[in-house]
Amino acid sequence: MSIQAPAKGWFGPPVGAEKLWIGVALIWCIIMSLAMPYYHFKGKQNSTGESYAVEPARFVDRVNRFVETNQVGEEVVTVSGIEKKIPIVEGVPGGDVYLLGRTWEWYPILKLKKGQTYRVHISSADLQHGFSLLPMNMNFQILPGYDHVLTLTPTSSGEFQIICNEFCGIGHHIMTGKIIVE
Amino acid sequence: MGNFDPQRVRTCKTTGLNVCLDAQFFIKANAVFAVVFLLVGAIAAILLALTRWPAVHLLNDVWYYRILTLHGLNMLIFWILFMEVAILYFACTSLLNSRLAAPKVAWASFLMMLIGAIMVDVIILMGKGDVLMTSYVPLRGHPLFYLGIILVAVGTLTAVILFFATIYIARRDKTYEGSMPLVTFGALAAAIIATVTLLHGAVVMIPTFTWSLGLTPTPDAGWYRLIWWGLGHMSQQVNVCAMVAVWYFLATLTTGAKPVNETVSRVAFVLYILFINLASAHHLLVDPGLGASWKIWNTSYAMYLAVLASLIHGFTIPASIEVIQRVKGFTRGIFNWLTSAPWSDPGFSSVVLSMIIFGFIGGITGVTIGTEQINIIAHNTLRVPGHFHATVVGGTTLAFMGLAYYVVPLIFQREFFMKWLARIQPYIFAGGITLMSIGMSFAGSNGVPRRHWDVEFTGAGIGAGFDAGAHFMLGLMGIGGTIAFIGMLIFILLTVATVFFGRSNAETGMVSWQSADRMKMISDAAGKEAEFEVEKHKTPGTLVLVSVLLVSFVVYYFANWKALAEVWWVR
Numbered sequence: 001m002s003i004q005a006p007a008k009g010w011f012g013p014p015v016g017a018e019k020l021w022i023g024v025a026l027i028w029c030i031i032m033s034l035a036m037p038y039y040h041f042k043g044k045q046n047s048t049g050e051s052y053a054v055e056p057a058r059f060v061d062r063v064n065r066f067v068e069t070n071q072v073g074e075e076v077v078t079v080s081g082i083e084k085k086i087p088i089v090e091g092v093p094g095g096d097v098y099l100l101g102r103t104w105e106w107y108p109i110l111k112l113k114k115g116q117t118y119r120v121h122i123s124s125a126d127l128q129h130g131f132s133l134l135p136m137n138m139n140f141q142i143l144p145g146y147d148h149v150l151t152l153t154p155t156s157s158g159e160f161q162i163i164c165n166e167f168c169g170i171g172h173h174i175m176t177g178k179i180i181v182e
Numbered sequence: 183m184g185n186f187d188p189q190r191v192r193t194c195k196t197t198g199l200n201v202c203l204d205a206q207f208f209i210k211a212n213a214v215f216a217v218v219f220l221l222v223g224a225i226a227a228i229l230l231a232l233t234r235w236p237a238v239h240l241l242n243d244v245w246y247y248r249i250l251t252l253h254g255l256n257m258l259i260f261w262i263l264f265m266e267v268a269i270l271y272f273a274c275t276s277l278l279n280s281r282l283a284a285p286k287v288a289w290a291s292f293l294m295m296l297i298g299a300i301m302v303d304v305i306i307l308m309g310k311g312d313v314l315m316t317s318y319v320p321l322r323g324h325p326l327f328y329l330g331i332i333l334v335a336v337g338t339l340t341a342v343i344l345f346f347a348t349i350y351i352a353r354r355d356k357t358y359e360g361s362m363p364l365v366t367f368g369a370l371a372a373a374i375i376a377t378v379t380l381l382h383g384a385v386v387m388i389p390t391f392t393w394s395l396g397l398t399p400t401p402d403a404g405w406y407r408l409i410w411w412g413l414g415h416m417s418q419q420v421n422v423c424a425m426v427a428v429w430y431f432l433a434t435l436t437t438g439a440k441p442v443n444e445t446v447s448r449v450a451f452v453l454y455i456l457f458i459n460l461a462s463a464h465h466l467l468v469d470p471g472l473g474a475s476w477k478i479w480n481t482s483y484a485m486y487l488a489v490l491a492s493l494i495h496g497f498t499i500p501a502s503i504e505v506i507q508r509v510k511g512f513t514r515g516i517f518n519w520l521t522s523a524p525w526s527d528p529g530f531s532s533v534v535l536s537m538i539i540f541g542f543i544g545g546i547t548g549v550t551i552g553t554e555q556i557n558i559i560a561h562n563t564l565r566v567p568g569h570f571h572a573t574v575v576g577g578t579t580l581a582f583m584g585l586a587y588y589v590v591p592l593i594f595q596r597e598f599f600m601k602w603l604a605r606i607q608p609y610i611f612a613g614g615i616t617l618m619s620i621g622m623s624f625a626g627s628n629g630v631p632r633r634h635w636d637v638e639f640t641g642a643g644i645g646a647g648f649d650a651g652a653h654f655m656l657g658l659m660g661i662g663g664t665i666a667f668i669g670m671l672i673f674i675l676l677t678v679a680t681v682f683f684g685r686s687n688a689e690t691g692m693v694s695w696q697s698a699d700r701m702k703m704i705s706d707a708a709g710k711e712a713e714f715e716v717e718k719h720k721t722p723g724t725l726v727l728v729s730v731l732l733v734s735f736v737v738y739y740f741a742n743w744k745a746l747a748e749v750w751w752v753r
């Protein structure tokens with residue numbers, strides 16, 4: 001009985017069906033453990049966590065500089081009745097691309113080329129945010145003070161939405177952005 | 183020999199265990215407030231389910247986030263911790279035949295926890311703590327919000343220390359012989375993990391509290407997450423340990439089961455203690471600042487040996503039930519032992535449903551989304567609440583409900599009202615939670631975020647939204663959540679009514695949930711040592727069940743690798 005002290009001499013190895021199951025379960029756990037390092041080297045989708053310390057204000061400067069030099073257009077949107085222009089900024093394949101999360105938008109709109117690789121720097125000007133790319137459903141955590149670098153290769157073209165999936169205050173659910181892939 | 187003060191002890195007429203009256207008082211006090219917080223959490227739950235169901239969308243945005251904060255804290259922290267303190271007090275007194283070491287300390291613990299919890303709830307409802315349960319810095323709540331949480335943590339730690347002290351005096355006074363019972367051993371594992379957990383809580387909450395007062399600089403966001411999840415995830419392992427201990431306890435009470443191999447069950451508990459420490463990693467798998475090797479190492483070795491422990495308990499408990507049922511003579515075919523189990527005893531059905539939901543939904547989804555790379559397609563989506571409502575709700579909470587069906591008659595010494603309703607309650611609750619978890623999980627696979635008020639993104643500059651499939655899943659979540667809420671409300675009303683107005687059974691002992699025939703079978707089976715030895719290593723039914731689990735696991739796991747391989751390339 002599990003509510004009474006066990007009889008003397010309770011210590012002993014597993015046998016029979018129990019032993020079989022422990023063996024099978026252990027093998028399965030080892031397979032799952034090995035799958036991760038395997039995919040790290042062979043797989044195309046990994047979260048390496050590459051990042052650099054950055055003052056939020058410095059990061060905002062970098063984003064603004066990136067917008068100034070690489071802007072190719074703009075989109076006019078209405079947020080709570082007020083018109084606003086969001087720059088569309090094209091990245092140079094192989095180069096650095098910047099995306100800023102702040103309450104409550106992803107800034108600016110990025111334009112990328114299918115099959116090309118970019119170093120996408122993402123950080124926050126204020127609170128924690130969640131970078132979530134739809135409809136693919138790719139998610140990364142964005143923290144103030146951390147320049148999170150994703151080495152990203154779009155493999156499909158079209159318009160993709162970015163939403164925020166880390167609670168960042170009352171406007172959290174209208175925090176959106178966009179990536180256009182040609 | 184017990185070490186009781188003769189004035190402060192009674193002998194249970196049903197189980198024959200000695201009950202320390204001081205411990206009994208605190209078991210009652212903690213259990214009653216656990217249910218009060220469960221009620222607060224349940225009211226919040228239905229409001230949330232009806233808000234996230236897009237067809238209803240009940241609350242406005244401000245109240246959605248406020249109630250979400252309330253729900254997370256009242257359920258995950260207050261309901262669970264108060265209940266666990268009650269379990270610890272029981273496991274170290276009655277099961278060890280000991281008195282509670284220091285009732286005054288129990289008072290201190292209880293008052294700190296209660297004041298802290300009320301403080302937190304008041305602050306939240308005043309709108310000064312809209313930071314969600316995790317209170318990720320630099321989101322900032324009222325200082326009393328953090329102070330309340332610190333009080334709850336310190337209060338719980340005090341109870342844990344009292345638990346250790348009671349085990350100490352029980353050993354010193356030789357109140358039991360040999361090794362401690364398995365259930366107490368499980369509770370001990372839970373208490374050890376709880377200590378480490380609560381220390382993490384102190385490390386993270388104290389600087390956050392002083393920051394909220396304006397005394398210290400803002401804690402680093404990444405550091406905060408790392409330490410907070412040392413609290414947040416490890417405390418889930420406390421829940422798992424406590425739940426497994428309750429599984430063993432109820433399996434014994436309802437069927438007479440005894441562990442097939444004590445060593446195996448105990449080693450599995452030790453695995454929890456040793457290998458869960460760094461599992462906070464799997465909340466940080468797509469965080470910046472932590473490298474791939476750190477992430478992989480901490481998810482693989484730490485998590486998978488703890489997963490192994492769960493896989494072991496998932497075998498040993500049904501196996502122990504199968505063995506005892508076969509000893510009773512239910513030997514026909516592979517599953518006769520299972521079909522002739524006491525399904526109308528809510529203590530039994532709760533345990534079995536809890537094991538199924540925890541294993542098949544909670545376990546499989548949890549291990550899969552906790553895989554380093556797969557987390558990219560899961561992090562912060564509704565897959566996460568889909569997973570943990572199957573573990574801590576369908577698993578732990580349901581097991582604790584089953585426990586209450588025995589605690590109320592045995593400790594409060596009251597007979598349940600409307601037993602027929604109590605008998606079906608576990609099925610209603612389990613059905614609702616299953617639907618809700620499935621709805622959440624698959625909505626999340628479509629990218630639907632958690633903690634999000636509006637999946638239509640009304641008013642956003644750049645539009646976004648989800649397809650019909652995701653909306654269907656959100657509807658399923660809403661319906662399942664409503665059913666689960668009804669199941670939970672039945673539980674709360676029945677227990678509260680019974681505790682305060684139920685017929686006393688102090689003179690007669692508990693009226694069993696099962697027929698006299700079945701009870702006789704249990705007591706007869708206890709004597710059949712020879713049959714037990716024969717059946718003990720052959721458990722064909724359990725082998726079939728765990729094989730089904732393993733196959734489902736493998737299929738879901740590889741389906742997710744395949745889904746991951748289809749998204750954009752990223753490093």
Ligand code: HEM
Binds near residue numbers: 253567662
């Ligand atoms: C009737 C039963 C329940 C229902 C219908 C329910 C429903 C929900 C819903 C709809 C959410 C919101 C998900 C989101 O929008 O992100 C939620 C969150 C949550 N629930 Fe429950 N729940 C129930 C019981 C419980 C219990 C018993 C626990 C803990 C023991 C629990 C723990 C949580 C936690 C920790 C969260 C996350 C809060 C956050 O994101 O900060 N729930 N629940």
Ligand SMILES: [Cu+2]
Binds near residue numbers: 172
């Ligand atoms: Cu955000």
Ligand SMILES: [Cu+2]
Binds near residue numbers: 130173
């Ligand atoms: Cu947000």
